[in-house]
Amino acid sequence: MLPIKNTLFIVSGVSSFIIFYMGIVNFLTSVEESTGMILLIFSVFVATGTLLGTVHISTSITKPIQKLAKNMSDFSKSNKLSNENQIKTNVKEIFELNENFVSMGEKVEKTIKVQNEYVQKLKDMDRKKVEFSSMVSHELKTPLVPILGYVQMLQKEELLGKLNEGQKDAVDEIYTSTIKLEKLIGDILTTQKLDLGKLVFNHENINISELLHGLIKEFDPIAIEKEIEITANFNEDVQIFSDRDRINQVFSNLIKNAIDYVSPGTGCVTIGMKNNLNDVEFFVQDNGVGISEDNKKDLFKKFYQVDTSSKRKKGGSGLGLAICKGITEGLGGEIWVESEKNVKTTFFFKIPKKPIKISVKDDSS
Ligand SMILES: Nc1ncnc2c1ncn2[C@@H]1O[C@H](COP(=O)(O)OP(=O)(O)OP(=O)(O)O)[C@@H](O)[C@H]1O
Ligand SMILES: [Mg+2]
Incomplete structure (x- = not known):
């Protein structure tokens, strides 16, 4: 892509050259030498004026546009407006463009700030929720120890007396379900520790x-x-x-x-x-x-x-x-x-x- 500055210089360079060339042609073909000379000097002035005008336009239009483009690119990377590259311009359109960009940037900054605060709040709430359910799972696990202990004592008939067939089946069922419950609570606790980054590894x-x-x-x-x-x-x-x-x-x-x-x-x-x-x-x-x-x-x-x-x-x-x-x-x-x-x-x-x-x-x- 061709930068606006180069385009302006190419256009003004070609125009100046044509004006200067016409001045020389007029000078060489003029019948009266003085008229030719005046036309040549005039064309030199016009060509120089065109070039100087281009330099002026270039500084007053392209420089602020370049700065604005850089500010926009910096903003898209950091989501923060920078105070370093303040744009000073007398060109109405560029002034308005910059004003609109700054106001849009301020709104984006505000939205991102609010969004980050919400994310942080949600993370805190989620952490508290996991910590709470972790505490609950832990409390659920504690009574399982005596339940399992007594069920195992019932299974060994010599400790708490003989059971009939129906009682034996019932105790076996309680034992299997308690083991399943113990595994489930253990798995929930492990998952919660992993979520909280609290699972300890012993190498x-x-x-x-x-x-x-x-x-x-x-x-x-x-x-x-x-x-x-x-x-x-x-x-x-x-x-x-x-x-x-x-x-x-x-x-x-x-x-x-x-x-x-x-x-x-x-x-x-x-x-x-x-x-x-x-x-x-x-x-x-x-x-x-x-x-x-x-x-x-x-x-x-x-x-x-x-x-x-x-x-x-x-x-x-x-x-x-x-x-x-x-x-x-x-x-x-x-x-x-x-x-x-x-x-x-x-x-x-x-x-x-x-x-x-x-x-x-x-x-x-
Ligand atoms: N080897 C396998 N072949 C086919 N399907 C599988 C296999 N391993 C896992 N799966 C599928 O992946 C799912 C998730 O497995 P995962 O081990 O996480 O849970 P689960 O076995 O259902 O329960 P648990 O928490 O007791 O392990 C299973 O329900 C099953 O559908
Ligand atoms: Mg499984």
Whole structure:
């Protein structure tokens, strides 16, 4: 694009040249030498006047326009009006343009200020809400300890006396429901701590081979009961310095999901890892129902479940994957999923071999 200044100079330069050229032609072709000379001097004056006029117009029009353009560009970057480049002009249109820009800028500044105050208020309210529900969940967890204790005492008949078959079934039902409630409250507390950036990570040396074999052993009884196979697939042993319990928690959530979504008899769950230079890439793969592209994007959001129908057979609250995401990111890694409907689903998560500094994200969505 051609700047206005250059355009003015080109136009005035060409005009001056034509006037000067005509003056010379007149001088050379004039019959009377004095008339030619007068016309030449006149053309020199006019050409010089045109050039000087251009310089004047250029300074009084283009300079303030350039300043205004710079002010506008600075404003669009910082959303703040600057007092440094005050525009002084006698050109009415430029004066009005600048006045309008300043008044618009002041309004935008005000709106942004009010908007920021609202955002801050909403963040404070959200934080207080999370802190309150965190306190409530904690209080809900406390009575569960004696409830579980007494139910377990009732189950061991030698402690509180013999139960008949109906009583035994009832106590077993209370036990299963209490365990579910305990898990749900635990998951809500973990999610709230992640939201508040208060989840504490305890780093220690972890032998990955031991960790993976420990997980297989832990899930063996469920695998046998559901007649599915759980295998480990890795050919290298690695040591990392991270949080063993939290990595176990991520694996447990992913393995439980995998077990839930494979068919009894033919189900196959594989856990494993790939050793990279700075991190370890773990995976949990299953040959279950799979996840469609549409559902993948919301999978790691709190309380998200693909099947929300009343006929839904699986329990759960939809917090498991949100917790996995919070933990992996809190440990400086990431989590993602690849899936082929009715063929296979693989959840991957990367954990750095050594802790890295993470900036706490303030996202309570
Ligand atoms: N391996 C998988 N195969 C198919 N769908 C899956 C798989 N893992 C997760 N999903 C889908 O993702 C949803 C969210 O999983 P998430 O673990 O967060 O919650 P949940 O298992 O329903 O409950 P919980 O909080 O007890 O874990 C599940 O309800 C399920 O629809
Ligand atoms: Mg789950």
